[in-house]
Amino acid sequence: xxxxxxxxASTDIEARLAHxxxxxxxxxxxxxxxxxxxxxLLLKHGxxxxxxxxxxxxxxxxxxxxxxxxYRALEFLQAEGLVHRLDMSNAFVAxxxxxxAHGHVHHGxxxxxxxxxxVAEVPDEQMSHALAAWVHQAGYRLEGESIEIKALCPACxxxxxxxx
Amino acid sequence: xxxxxxxxASTDIEARLAHxxxxxxxxxxxxxxxxxxxxxLLLKHGxxxxxxxxxxxxxxxxxxxxxxxxYRALEFLQAEGLVHRLDMSNAFVAxxxxxxAHGHVHHGxxxxxxxxxxVAEVPDEQMSHALAAWVHQAGYRLEGESIEIKALCPACxxxxxxxx
DNA sequence: GCAATTTATGCAACACTATATCATTGCAAT
DNA sequence: ATTGCAATGATATAGTGTTGCATAAATTGC
Numbered sequence: 001x002x003x004x005x006x007x008x009a010s011t012d013i014e015a016r017l018a019h020x021x022x023x024x025x026x027x028x029x030x031x032x033x034x035x036x037x038x039x040x041l042l043l044k045h046g047x048x049x050x051x052x053x054x055x056x057x058x059x060x061x062x063x064x065x066x067x068x069x070x071y072r073a074l075e076f077l078q079a080e081g082l083v084h085r086l087d088m089s090n091a092f093v094a095x096x097x098x099x100x101a102h103g104h105v106h107h108g109x110x111x112x113x114x115x116x117x118x119v120a121e122v123p124d125e126q127m128s129h130a131l132a133a134w135v136h137q138a139g140y141r142l143e144g145e146s147i148e149i150k151a152l153c154p155a156c157x158x159x160x161x162x163x164x
Numbered sequence: 165x166x167x168x169x170x171x172x173a174s175t176d177i178e179a180r181l182a183h184x185x186x187x188x189x190x191x192x193x194x195x196x197x198x199x200x201x202x203x204x205l206l207l208k209h210g211x212x213x214x215x216x217x218x219x220x221x222x223x224x225x226x227x228x229x230x231x232x233x234x235y236r237a238l239e240f241l242q243a244e245g246l247v248h249r250l251d252m253s254n255a256f257v258a259x260x261x262x263x264x265a266h267g268h269v270h271h272g273x274x275x276x277x278x279x280x281x282x283v284a285e286v287p288d289e290q291m292s293h294a295l296a297a298w299v300h301q302a303g304y305r306l307e308g309e310s311i312e313i314k315a316l317c318p319a320c321x322x323x324x325x326x327x328x
Numbered sequence: 329g330c331a332a333t334t335t336a337t338g339c340a341a342c343a344c345t346a347t348a349t350c351a352t353t354g355c356a357a358t
Numbered sequence: 359a360t361t362g363c364a365a366t367g368a369t370a371t372a373g374t375g376t377t378g379c380a381t382a383a384a385t386t387g388c
Contacts, residue, residue, distance in 0.1 A: 114307055
């Protein structure tokens, strides 16, 4: 058997989908079947997945799926703060931290593994604030809801050192 | 006239190209004409530039330029630590900090503006080390030579607030 | 209800980003 | 000269993301 990463139980997924649906309603938007299915796939995977893989998987659930179908759903889910885009690998991942539905942006820190696309969303107000202050100090102004840090996850470190 | 960003004087560019050439020689590699021209274009722009724009510009200097020509040069320049790839915008930028030719990796912090592709490479051992320690603490291991932080540069902040 | 409006989806074509593959050239070291 | 190697030339193709417009579904206002 090939190495796998943990996947959430399907009951958890259902709970989180329901939570997402409520959240959208509160925002005056709709978690339509397509959007829900895309989010469901991302939750099932539990790590970063490429758009065209989602297209393929969606075709099973929804025969008429084409790239725009998926990209539009992803755009919506990102706007709702339910999904992150991983710039380093052109992948998408479901937000792990179910954000408190406040309007203000968080600038959380994302540890993203370039090898397996695992993503750890580590909540650390201390570090986040320090970094935000540092950016501001430099005359820049943080943009986007999170900062993506490229780093090998524990599992991939083991594999890398075994291979080396 | 449209808004512009500062460009380094061509004398500076020549000096930095010469510096880059020495550095390559020390590493046992060669800064060939093509590689030198690509680096020169990046230095001239002074901010992130897309690969296909470089292809177009290179065609003027070197008629037989095709995408692989440029991507190979960029790959080399990245390996030499002379160029960064900006994941957030699929762009490439010349390293501003002429790195001390040590072997060890730096994990510097890059402030990259998503609007104009300006990049500030802010050297701050304090912050870099704090972040590196934090990543290690989380069980991850930094990968890549820098951390890319998406943030509006001062100029684009003004434009954004004027537009708003 | 029902029309009007907005929002979401279907579908085709296209644009942009990057890599694979194989042939060729130039130069250096047997 | 021949082999070995690094770099380049050239073509094709893979991978990623968008635009535009037509249709359908949901929401709003009456």
